Amino acid sequence: MIDVKDLTKRYGALTAVDGLSFRVRPGVVTGFLGPNGAGKSTTLRMIVGLDRPTAGTATIDGRPYARLAAPLRQVGTLLDATAVHPGRTAHHHLSALAATAGVGRSRVDEVIGLAGLDSSAHRRAGGFSLGMGQRLGIAAALLADPPVLILDEPVNGLDPDGIRWIRDLMRGLAAEGRTVFVSSHLMSEMALTAGHLIVVGHGRLLADEPLADFITRAELDTVLVRTSEPDRLHRMLAGPEVTVTAVDRGVFEVAGLDAQQIGDRAAAAGVTLHELSTRRASLEDAFMRLTRDAHDHRENA
Numbered sequence: 135m136i137d138v139k140d141l142t143k144r145y146g147a148l149t150a151v152d153g154l155s156f157r158v159r160p161g162v163v164t165g166f167l168g169p170n171g172a173g174k175s176t177t178l179r180m181i182v183g184l185d186r187p188t189a190g191t192a193t194i195d196g197r198p199y200a201r202l203a204a205p206l207r208q209v210g211t212l213l214d215a216t217a218v219h220p221g222r223t224a225h226h227h228l229s230a231l232a233a234t235a236g237v238g239r240s241r242v243d244e245v246i247g248l249a250g251l252d253s254s255a256h257r258r259a260g261g262f263s264l265g266m267g268q269r270l271g272i273a274a275a276l277l278a279d280p281p282v283l284i285l286d287e288p289v290n291g292l293d294p295d296g297i298r299w300i301r302d303l304m305r306g307l308a309a310e311g312r313t314v315f316v317s318s319h320l321m322s323e324m325a326l327t328a329g330h331l332i333v334v335g336h337g338r339l340l341a342d343e344p345l346a347d348f349i350t351r352a353e354l355d356t357v358l359v360r361t362s363e364p365d366r367l368h369r370m371l372a373g374p375e376v377t378v379t380a381v382d383r384g385v386f387e388v389a390g391l392d393a394q395q396i397g398d399r400a401a402a403a404g405v406t407l408h409e410l411s412t413r414r415a416s417l418e419d420a421f422m423r424l425t426r427d428a429h430d431h432r433e434n435a
């Protein structure tokens with residue numbers, strides 16, 4: 135479990151992280167989202183002891199990172215995949231790490247296989263592509279089999295195969311009961327991977343809830359309606375909170391009523407419908423709505 139309490143980081147006049155509190159629990163992939171500059175990397179860096187908080191605390195299984203007895207065994211991190219000596223091979227890099235963590239050599243080969251690096255294990259990391267560097271970073275994070283994983287933008291630079299691989303890996307690690315905390319810009323990817331979301335904007339907490347609740351709360355679902363009686367449809371749907379937008383001949387997108395309400399009204403009015411389907415909002419839609427509102431709120435404050 136990761137526990138962040140009133141965490142604050144100021145750089146001169148800029149408050150990068152502003153009194154942030156949340157918990158990341160085991161058993162589910164928790165996505166960490168926010169617009170550029172929202173304070174995600176700064177928060178992750180404070181959690182793993184690379185930055186000192188101006189105020190507040192961040193603990194991993196009850197202790198600040200710096201006071202963990204065996205950090206590599208307790209938390210695996212991927213914060214900057216390029217932080218590998220370019221002259222070292224992947225195998226050499228992982229072996230050196232394994233030695234400091236008291237991890238056996240057989241585990242090095244195991245994580246190399248797990249990360250899909252078998253054929254490049256003896257190449258110098260300096261010649262690695264971004265995606266291979268990410269794979270090496272993930273192999274290093276998994277090396278000592280830690281119960282907590284903190285990954286900053288792990289899909290960066292990965293090809294579609296790599297993206298699917300890391301998605302399955304993260305979900306598998308969470309299903310084993312580990313704590314998996316992962317930041318990403320890719321909403322569609324997070325929607326497939328995360329079960330829970332922590333969303334920040336301007337260093338403040340905007341949401342801390344299951345992914346499904348976050349999307350539902352944005353109330354952005356719409357209903358697609360097809361009819362041969364558009365005028366009657368308009369009359370029966372008219373209302374202050376209802377928007378009807380024509381998307382094609384006889385096809386309308388309705389916001390403000392759900393499919394059941396529209397179906398009931400059509401039945402009562404005797405309007406024939408040829409299609410009635412809910413269009414679920416995407417995580418991206420919900421995220422844009424929430425972060426835009428936070429932005430407006432600040433500008434108006």
Ligand SMILES: Nc1ncnc2c1ncn2[C@@H]1O[C@H](COP(=O)(O)OP(=O)(O)OP(=O)(O)O)[C@@H](O)[C@H]1O
Binds near residue numbers: 150169173174176
């Ligand atoms: N060392 C530093 N000195 C001064 N300002 C900093 C420093 N590190 C980060 N910042 C500022 O703090 C704010 C938060 O940055 P941070 O990198 O944590 O955001 P982020 O959410 O990770 O953004 P991105 O998604 O773009 O990586 C930004 O305004 C950034 O410019």
